[in-house]
Amino acid sequence: MTALLEARGLTKHFAVGRGLLGRGGGVVRAVDDIAFAIEPGRTLGVVGESGCGKTTTAKLVLRLEKPTAGQILFENQNVAGLEGDGLLLYRKSVQAVFQDPFASLNPRMRVDAIISEPLITHERLDAGAVAARVAGLLDVVGLPARSRDLFPHEFSGGQRQRIAIARALSLSPRLIVLDEPVSALDVSIRAQILNLLRDLQRELGLAYLFIAHDLAAVAHMSHVIAVMYLGRIVEIGDAAQVVSAPQHPYTQALFAAALPAHPDERREEVVLAGEVPSPLNPPAGCRFHPRCPKVMSHCSQEEPKLKPAGGRQVACHLY
Amino acid sequence: MSALLEVSGLSAQYVGARGTRVTRAVDDVSFTLEAGRTLGIVGESGSGKTTLALTLMRLLPPAARIASGSVRFEGEELLSKSEAQMRAIRGKRMAMILQDPMASLNPLFTVGDQIAETLRAHESMSRRGAWARARELLAAVNIAAPERRVGEYPHEMSGGMRQRVVGAIAISCGPQLLIADEPTTSLDVTIQAQYLKLLGDIQREHGLAMIFITHNLGIVARMCDQVAVMYAGRLVEAGPVRTIFNAPAHPYTRALIESIPKFGDATERLTAIEGQPPDPAALPPGCAFHPRCPLVVDRCRSEAPPDARMAAQHRARCWVAAPAPAGSVKG
Amino acid sequence: MNGSRAASLTVPWRFAWLRIEGFPWIPAIIISIIAFAAVFAEVLAPYNPEIGVLGDRFRPPAWQAGGSGAYLLGTDHVGRDVLSRLIFGARVSVVVGFTAVIVAGLLGTTLGILSGYLGGWVDQVIMRVTDTWLALPALTFAIFLAAVVGPSQWNIVIILAAVYWTRYARVIRGEVLSLRERDFVRLAIVAGCSKKTIMRRHILPNVLNSAIVLGTLMLGIVIVTEAALSFLGVGVPPPKPAWGLMLADGKKGLMAGYWWLTVLPGMCIMLMVLSANLLGDWLRVKLDPQLRQL
Secondary structure: OOOOEEEEEEEEEEEOOOOOOOOOOOEEEEEEEEEEEEOOOOEEEEEOOOOOOHHHHHHHHOOOOOOOEEEEEEOOEEOOOOOHHHHHHHHHHEEEEOOOOOOOOOOOOOHHHHHHHHHHHHOOOOHHHHHHHHHHHHHHOOOOHHHHHOOHHHOOHHHHHHHHHHHHHOOOOOEEEEEOOOOOOOHHHHHHHHHHHHHHHHHHOOEEEEEOOOHHHHHHHOOEEEEEEOOEEEEEEEHHHHHHOOOOHHHHHHHHHOOOOOOOOOOOOOOOOOOOOOOOOOOOOOOOHHHOOOOOHHHHOOOOOOEEEOOEEEOOOOO | OOOOEEEEEEEEEEEEOOOOEEEEEEEEEEEEEOOOOEEEEEOOOOOOHHHHHHHHOOOOOOOEEEEEEEEEEOOEEHHHOOHHHHHHHEOOOEEEEOOOHHHHOOOOOOHHHHHHHHHHHHOOOOHHHHHHHHHHHHHHOOOOOHHHHOOOOHHHOOHHHHHHHHHHHHHOOOOOEEEEEOOOOOOOHHHHHHHHHHHHHHHHHHOOEEEEEEOOHHHHHHHOOEEEEEEOOEEEEEEEHHHHHHOOOOHHHHHHHHHOOOOOOOOOOOOOOOOOOOOOOOOOOOOOOHHHOOOOOHHHHHOOOOOEEOOOOOEEOEOOOEOOOOOOOOO | OOHHHHHHOOOOOOHHHHHOOOOOHHHHHHHHHHHHHHHOHHHHOOOOOOOOOHHHOOOOOOOOOOOOOOOOOOEOOOOOEHHHHHHHHHHHHHHHHHHHHHHHHHHHHHHHHHHHHHOHHHHHHHHHHHHHHHHOOHHHHHHHHHHHHOOOHHHHHHHHHHHHHHHHHHHHHHHHHHHOOOHHHHHHHHHOOOHHHHHHHHHHHHHHHHHHHHHHHHHHHHHHHHHHHHHOOOOOOOOOOOHHHHHHHHHHHHOOOOOHHHHHHHHHHHHHHHHHHHHHHHHHHHHHHHHHHO
């Protein structure tokens, strides 16, 4: 099955802190030569901590940023450098839902205007057709029809996320980028929204790029999981396998650090030393080596490439 | 032996709009905490858990007032103490850690200054002595190179390190009770694990009692001996952690535990709770959870259930789960 | 659905003002009276403000000895009725004040939005111009311009707008810089909206509040500047009545005890500026928390 979206050698560097004369200053290697694929109708979950590059990856896929190098192939066409009409066409197929339900909706716009904005930007429909589509979308996300005339501040956080989802669906996209879609919601609401997202995926054949720091939520929603550290993908493979038997030492530490669901749940304690280094100055060789409990002498010299191991790809010299 | 902390019938309100609008933020809350034990107070937005924490420390904003109840700490009634007496207690015998370390630390002063400030406020120490102690405390919270760090400013440190500094300030005067309000929400997963381990170590070493205020049941499962679940200002269930996780009585607790995604759980759909948490200013009549409850009966809509004892340490407010036989005890 | 919460907030925000406590009634009434006087000056004023009866010079206000009911607030040095001049002067102040504020607002807000959202060289150019402009002291600059283009009511409006647009540009640009990073703007880009559409649909409505508040605060400053210009003789040319001009003329009579020629126009200026400031202050407090809670 050809992938819906494929990233090859995707890289994004940010220049920071130029000196008085415009020279000097460092480079933040936010995303460094990563590759992944998203199948139609499937979810790629991305996990990682601060500075790992998952948010930048989302922005690259959404073309909110232009890659420094590499390709983003959408249905086999490279969208990395697209502008103008080509980019507009791409945007029809790829939409997003962001973390903060309070900042995702323009407080001055009515709900029907918010939901229909992507629609009217791309298509010429008369008012009746637009209204019908908005009504249909409100129904799909489980909001009452009268929501269309209200303003965002009249809704709760969970309801606003539903509005954001309705908006993302308005163009019938193929892929939706979900950047921490439930982290800002109350715990009892999260399950509602995650269920809704799963239902929509099944009914509409949507693909998701699901980014979250809640490992269990990512594990629940994803078919494939990619683990990122300091701009690189260190492990990527089938979700169930990655979760049940993580191979990369960082993945192991990450899952070991996750909070238990029951007081009697014991996890093998893998407490990592030190802090996450700054993306301005990643360690030489394997970027994880200063904190790795299984570090070998080799690790500080050569950066490991993603190799198949245990049914998935792992970037580690152990394999 | 009397407990370290005994809270009984505590109610706190916010008064707005020139005295006309009263919002009950904490409603008739009772619990006890023994020395060296950990209590987790679980709740979502609007549950009143942060107001409860502020009430215990007598740090409520001017718009709030304590309507009734008692808070006995080491046998002393805190609610009748003067502000000066509370100042002597806060930081020395009771300490608090908040969610955002950047907001807890003053960006204009070095870390050493801020630790020393607490020390010198409660224990008569010279500046040099306080700084020396500050270095020791930084080492105690596992900050490498404390001699260097003690002269640094908060913005020069990472989030996890700042939170450790906040922890160091909290334990600096050897308190008996530490209240932590969402201390790890802003931290990364692995940093969170480090931090919780640190808090656990400190607790064991110093015999500290802790109260974790959180919306995250995972923290409760990891760190706490007892759990108290809050909903719309009321304590709807309380008990030992295993009892609550194994056999939750209140439908809200049960639904909350079931709705959380778990590793290795192959089921497609998560069990979701319908509706949303109520607005504290507009609570439904009767049991506040009734609009969302799968077990609702008529009585729930009109009468709020009392605090009924279900087993030795296990209490719940529910007409269906704990029908409140005669002689049910409050608190 | 949270019906209870929705019900109380379905009043469109424009009219919600009247429901909110703390509405500054007195300043609002004062401004309304002044605006009313400005509009209906012909009907309200008992006399022609520009022509005086020389035989009735320096009459004191009616309640003082020597005053008469014919000239309620007295007359000036050429026998013109002070009350009529104040009423027509309101027109000048209102027209000049409001128009200058609106023109400055339009110009400054537009440039602020362009500068803040587009960034790059557009931002650099606009900001450097703004910086230069702001470095010049407003009043001196205004006087210089007035001397160059010559006095006339509309020239004054243009001059005032030209001097004060920079304050808007600065403030609005700052707001736009933070608005630009908000998720709903990002989502508009993801939806495929053009930059022009985003500025119009997403940025502008969300800076309107600040622009309005700034406008009410600027009103006071503009009116005082206009009065200062008139006082210095480079403002609205005589015989057209302007409060500042009345102050200047009345200055001569102060020593002789003709207090009403300066105090009355001075009070009018003060009342208008104070009311505008109080209204703007209230607006700032009322509109901001709403934005914050959204």
